[in-house]
Amino acid sequence: MSITGMSNIPDWNDVELSMYLLDELGGNSSSTNRDYLANLTSWLTITPKYTVYRVNTLAHRGEEVQDIIYKELSKQAVSRGLDAPSVFIHEEMPEVVLMDSWDVASLNLSFQDKEVIVDIACGVAVLRGAHVFAPGIKGMSRDTASGDYVSVFADVKNKCTRGLICSFTEEKFFVGNGIVRIGRNDLFGKAALVKGIAIEMIDIRSAIPSLPLNCIPDSYAMLQNLPSVLSCRALAPSAGEIVLDMCAAPGNKTTHLAMLMNNKGTVIAIDKTSTKVDAIKDRCQQFGISCVKSFVFDSTKAVLEVKKPEDGTVKIQNFHQKKVTEEKCEDLSKCPENIEMKPPFPPETFDKILLDAPCSAMGQRPQIISSVSLKQLKSYPPLQRKLFQAAVTLLKRGGHLVYSTCTITVAENEHLIKWALNKFPYLELAQVESNLGGPGLENMGLTEEQRQYVKRFGPPMNSLELYYDNYDYNQDTVGFFIAHFVKK
Numbered sequence: 484m485s486i487t488g489m490s491n492i493p494d495w496n497d498v499e500l501s502m503y504l505l506d507e508l509g510g511n512s513s514s515t516n517r518d519y520l521a522n523l524t525s526w527l528t529i530t531p532k533y534t535v536y537r538v539n540t541l542a543h544r545g546e547e548v549q550d551i552i553y554k555e556l557s558k559q560a561v562s563r564g565l566d567a568p569s570v571f572i573h574e575e576m577p578e579v580v581l582m583d584s585w586d587v588a589s590l591n592l593s594f595q596d597k598e599v600i601v602d603i604a605c606g607v608a609v610l611r612g613a614h615v616f617a618p619g620i621k622g623m624s625r626d627t628a629s630g631d632y633v634s635v636f637a638d639v640k641n642k643c644t645r646g647l648i649c650s651f652t653e654e655k656f657f658v659g660n661g662i663v664r665i666g667r668n669d670l671f672g673k674a675a676l677v678k679g680i681a682i683e684m685i686d687i688r689s690a691i692p693s694l695p696l697n698c699i700p701d702s703y704a705m706l707q708n709l710p711s712v713l714s715c716r717a718l719a720p721s722a723g724e725i726v727l728d729m730c731a732a733p734g735n736k737t738t739h740l741a742m743l744m745n746n747k748g749t750v751i752a753i754d755k756t757s758t759k760v761d762a763i764k765d766r767c768q769q770f771g772i773s774c775v776k777s778f779v780f781d782s783t784k785a786v787l788e789v790k791k792p793e794d795g796t797v798k799i800q801n802f803h804q805k806k807v808t809e810e811k812c813e814d815l816s817k818c819p820e821n822i823e824m825k826p827p828f829p830p831e832t833f834d835k836i837l838l839d840a841p842c843s844a845m846g847q848r849p850q851i852i853s854s855v856s857l858k859q860l861k862s863y864p865p866l867q868r869k870l871f872q873a874a875v876t877l878l879k880r881g882g883h884l885v886y887s888t889c890t891i892t893v894a895e896n897e898h899l900i901k902w903a904l905n906k907f908p909y910l911e912l913a914q915v916e917s918n919l920g921g922p923g924l925e926n927m928g929l930t931e932e933q934r935q936y937v938k939r940f941g942p943p944m945n946s947l948e949l950y951y952d953n954y955d956y957n958q959d960t961v962g963f964f965i966a967h968f969v970k971k
């Protein structure tokens with residue numbers, strides 16, 4: 484299989500960052516570590532070959548979404564004289580529809596005379612199959628008009644000023660060719676149109692197909708990375724349970740949890756940013772989900788300090804009946820239901836908790852440039868530990884906790900798990916049962932058994948060429964980590 488998207492552009496020669504990652508692995512004296520880092524830096528620049536849709540199975544079947552995508556691709560294939568990429572339902576997760584890429588050799592990836600410069604975020608979105616929306620455009624060649632076939636480049640070092648008349652001579656990364664739908668005059672003129680698709684992408688460097696904007700209605704399915712789907716499946720919430728999603732926005736996993744619960748029970752979704760909590764509400768509305776209650780709150784402070792009143796009487800509210808009763812309670816930790824259905828919550832309130840932690844997000848693929856600083860990188864583990872501490876306190880005995888990150892550093896993954904198992908002796912690691920991903924890294928503080936219980940999604944330890952020769956879409960995902968605990 485050919486490897487597309489390979490480039491030396493990402494700023495991985497950033498010595499500090501590379502040294503940090505090598506240090507985490509135990510230094511650069513071992514050739515295994517150096518090989519792994521080289522694989523990692525290349526792997527992160529390559530777009531995963533398959534696009535993943537998670538279907539809203541509360542209202543639709545996977546086959547319906549599969550059919551919509553396949554019909555659209557077949558139409559595009561006929562008009563372009565190509566073979567349509569395959570579309571199928573995942574063998575392990577029936578709510579997942581996978582879409583393959585075009586054959587890269589059949590695409591027109593030659594540079595065109597007219598060029599468009601877009602910002603990095605837009606460039607990355609294009610590599611994953613998006614069209615170019617007007618706000619992402621920074622520059623466009625003189626006289627470019629609707630209908631022109633143009634080359635699109637990402638402004639790697641953020642040097643392009645808005646409205647630039649190309650040609651842009653700073654570092655730029657080719658993402659593909661497309662047809663202009665909003666020309667230069669409309670984009671940058673006095674009465675600028677700043678909404679909608681400005682370039683309809685046809686031939687994308689990563690060979691990911693682009694679907695029309697409303698091809699899959701919002702209520703049917705959403706784009707989601709494969710390991711993210713697995714993290715909710717690992718928690719396996721059931722109808723009627725009380726589940727906490729501690730860092731929930733924009734609500735991708737929240738809606739999945741609710742779906743796995745058949746929209747019955749309660750999912751409490753917390754995020755500390757209020758605009759992002761609006762996104763959770765929107766997503767739930769799109770999917771017709773009613774069992775989610777979302778709150779703007781700092782989850783590190785989500786534990787209620789319960790003081791025992793002098794007569795030992797506490798008000799207990801049942802989550803589902805919303806009925807307040809008074810009971811004598813000798814041991815407050817045995818009074819499980821909380822006083823109000825909003826944060827902060829008393830200890831041992833939840834059956835299941837998802838801690839999809841804020842992280843350095845270094846597993847994102849493709850990365851045209853690495854934007855995280857060493858200072859930022861080091862700021863995450865302390866926050867993750869605080870959130871973890873709150874999660875453990877809020878979990879019922881016998882309850883399940885899933886910790887996940889979309890990053891590849893050891894400090895935020897294996898080391899965090901090692902810290903948790905030492906700090907909370909009553910926590911036990913449970914196996915994430917799946918064919919997706921692989922074990923945790925060796926010699927990073929986990930025993931062989933613990934390493935096999937967690938899931939790490941990352942580059943191969945040995946040859947990248949071999950990895951692509953024996954291609955497996957269950958491995959070619961974003962970088963990710965999942966650990967599942969039970970509180971004894």
Ligand SMILES: C[S@@+](CC[C@H](N)C(=O)[O-])C[C@H]1O[C@@H](n2cnc3c(N)ncnc32)[C@H](O)[C@@H]1O
Pocket residue numbers: 711729730731732733734735736737753754755756759780781782783839840841842
């Ligand atoms: C990895 S993202 C979550 C993605 C989300 N689970 C999903 O699948 O859509 C991490 C989130 O944690 C939130 N966050 C960061 N610190 C937080 C805190 N102390 N309390 C609650 N949320 C926090 C961020 O605002 C961000 O939305």
